[in-house]
Amino acid sequence: MTATEASAPSPVPAPPAAAGPPAAAAPAPRPPRIGLALGGGAARGFAHIGVIQVLEENGIRPALVVGTSAGSLVAALYASGKNGMQMGTLAQTMDEGAITDWAFPGRGLIRGEALARYVREQTAGLAIEQMKLPLGIVATDLDTGAGVLFQRGDTGVAVRASSAVPAVFQPVKIGNREYVDGGLVSPVPVRYARQMGADLVLAVDISSPPEGQATGDAMKMLLQTFAIMSKSINSFELREADLVLRPALAGVGSADFTARRRAIIAGREAALKALPALRARIAAFTARGGRPD
Numbered sequence: 001m002t003a004t005e006a007s008a009p010s011p012v013p014a015p016p017a018a019a020g021p022p023a024a025a026a027p028a029p030r031p032p033r034i035g036l037a038l039g040g041g042a043a044r045g046f047a048h049i050g051v052i053q054v055l056e057e058n059g060i061r062p063a064l065v066v067g068t069s070a071g072s073l074v075a076a077l078y079a080s081g082k083n084g085m086q087m088g089t090l091a092q093t094m095d096e097g098a099i100t101d102w103a104f105p106g107r108g109l110i111r112g113e114a115l116a117r118y119v120r121e122q123t124a125g126l127a128i129e130q131m132k133l134p135l136g137i138v139a140t141d142l143d144t145g146a147g148v149l150f151q152r153g154d155t156g157v158a159v160r161a162s163s164a165v166p167a168v169f170q171p172v173k174i175g176n177r178e179y180v181d182g183g184l185v186s187p188v189p190v191r192y193a194r195q196m197g198a199d200l201v202l203a204v205d206i207s208s209p210p211e212g213q214a215t216g217d218a219m220k221m222l223l224q225t226f227a228i229m230s231k232s233i234n235s236f237e238l239r240e241a242d243l244v245l246r247p248a249l250a251g252v253g254s255a256d257f258t259a260r261r262r263a264i265i266a267g268r269e270a271a272l273k274a275l276p277a278l279r280a281r282i283a284a285f286t287a288r289g290g291r292p293d
Contacts, residue, residue: 029286029287029289030286030289031282031285031286032198032199032200032281032282032285032286033063033064033197033198033199033200034060034061034062034063034064034198034199034200034201034202034282035062035063035064035065035066035193035194035196035197035198035199035200035201035202036052036055036062036064036065036066036075036078036193036202036204037066037067037071037188037189037190037192037193037201037202037203037204037241038065038066038067038068038070038071038072038074038075038188038189038204039067039068039069039070039071039183039187039188039189039203039204039205039206039207039234040068040069040070040071040072040162040163040181040182040183040187040188040206040207041069041070041071041206041207041208041249042069042070042165043070043252043257043259043260043263044070044206044207044208044247044249044252044263045069045070045071045073045074045206045263046091046259046260046263046264046267047204047206047247047249047263047264047266047267047270048067048070048071048074048075048204048206048267049074049084049087049088049091049264049267050084050088050247050263050264050265050266050267050268050269050270050271051204051245051247051267051268051270051271052074052078052083052084052087052267053084053085053088053264053267053268053271054084054267054268054271054272054275055084055271056083056084057084058275060278060282062133062202063133063134063197063198064133064134064135064136064193064196064197064198065078065079065133065134065135065136066135066136066137066138066149066189066192066193066196067136067137067138067162067189068138068162068181068182068183068186068187068188068189069162069163069165069181069182069183069187070163070206071188071189071204071206072137072138072158072159072162072163072182073115073119073159073163074087075135075136075137076119076122076123076131076135076137076155076158076159077090077122077123078133079123079131079132079133079134079135080122080123080124080126080131080132080155081132081133082122088264090122091260091264092260092261094260096257098114098118099114099115099118100114101113101114103170106170107170107171108164108166108167108168108169108170108171109167109168109169110168110169110170111169111170112160112163112164112169112170112172113160115156115159115160115163116154116156116157116159116160117156118156119155119156119159119160120154120155120156123155123156126155127152127153127154127155128150128151128152128153128154128155128158129151129152129153131155134151134196134197135151135155136149136150136151136189136192136193136195136196137149137150137151137155137158137159137161137162137182138150138162138182138185138186138189138192139158139161139162139164139172139179139180139181139182140179140180140181140182140184140185141177141178141179142171142177142178142179142180143177143178145184145185146185147182147185147186147192148179148182149189149192149195149196150162151196153174157172157174160172161174161179161180161182162179162181162182163181164179164180164181165180165181165183166180166181166184169181183229184229185233186233186237187205187207187229187233187234187237188203188204188205188207188234188237188238188241188244189237190203190237190238190240190241191237191240194240199285200242200243200281200282200285201240201241201242201243202241202242202243202245202278203238203241203243203244203245204244204245204247204267204270205234205238205244205245205246206246206247206249207227207231207234208227208249209227209231242281243274243277243278243281245267245270245271245274246270247263247266247267247269247270248266248269248270249263249266252266
């Protein structure tokens, strides 16, 4: 051994590698946040009540609800705490004359103030952000043509705006903007349910198919125009839904408020038919630990 070797420090073994962070635990099973997207369709909207009844009877509770036009009314009632049976009773006793306040002359046949008042009465005056279930209401900005999602403020005014079919209802002024029917931009508000945080979107499409024949009646002509627009827009937006329910509403017109019970039954039948697929999607999402496909 040389003098240099004798004076060199002895080699020191490196300390054992520090233990790394523990392996990440597998994500705990988490059921999806179900978003219920209720579409517009005037009197056909009673079908939404039947859908909600079946969901409740089978223990399926949406985490949020968003509605357009007629769907916004049902969404508001549901979010306020009314259950499906209560809404069914309310539907059978509703006097549409009580929510129709005629306006002659004007920018629409109906002012809509009576509808807003009815909504406030039925939801105990709760603002949108005070609802028991997160609520979204979709309307259309009359100036820009853009869709708007209301998640705060006067529920009655928001439903009135969402339901303001041009030429039938007067536009609704909120702040310095005017709003009309949300169905112009989002007949079934799937993308807004996603925006509100839904993992799984259950969409209910109650839109009327185009009649296939011209009509000289001004109101029917207007509804026919809406049906044509809705068909085109829906073909894109409904692709983003996880499951689409289409209640069998043939013969139930958008202005047919006498077919309430028939519409509710149609909603129930559509929901019952979709239950196996809905349960399968819920189970698959839960098994993946909340990860998307």
